[in-house]
Amino acid sequence: MPSFVDRPAQHYVGARATIAVTEFATIxxxxxRIIGLLAQHGLAPAGAPFFRYLVIHPGMRFTAEACVPVEGEFTPEAPLITGVVPAGKYVLSTYVGHPDGLFGATKAVLDWGAAEGVRWDSTEAEDGEHWAGRLEVLNTNPLEQPDPTQWSTDLLFHVAE
Incomplete structure (x- = not known):
């Protein structure tokens, strides 16, 4: 069952791409790579890595970022970027299972939100649905747990204030 949580703003270093679902591995x-770059500069991640979905485009395409949280100032060289996930109220649902099930888990949260009257912090535009904060936080390190059916992912959706 999803729940509401308050989250502080989260700074990150990331890589952005507009891709089809079948191209997800590229992001x-x-x-x-980002974790390695941070390590080269003596920095450790300030939390679990995550994917941030900025735009859900028609035709199973999306603009997304692969992100590693950081604390303090760090400016990577292009094409890497920095960003901030906004603070605020989020709906949280934790999914455990193979990443192939994330689409269904996401749909379940969005359907739950619609039934509960939740207003998401998103806007419709010609190129798709733009989100202020739509995240998949990777709670499991695949090097420590190689079985993807055991991976835990937090789905987080920013709620409109």
Whole structure:
């Protein structure tokens, strides 16, 4: 059952791409690169890596970022970027299972929100649905738990104030 949580703003270093669902690995593969870059500069991640979905485009395409949370100032070289996930109230649902099930888990949260009258912090535009904060937080390190059916992912959706 989803719940409401308050989250502080979260700074991150990320890589952004507009891709089809079938191309997701191109963005997901950036996380180890970003963690390695931070380590080269003596920085450790300030939390679990996550994916931030900025725009859900028609036709199963989306603009997303692979993100690693950081504290303090760090400016990476392009094409890496920095960003901030906004503070505020979020709906949280934790999914445990293979990443192939995330689409269904996300739909379940959005359907729950519609039934409960939750107003998401998102806007419709010609190019798709723009989100202020729509995250998949990767709670499981695949190097420590190689079985993807055991991976835990927090789904977080920013609520309109």
């Amino acid at each position: 997901a593969d950036q996380i180890p």
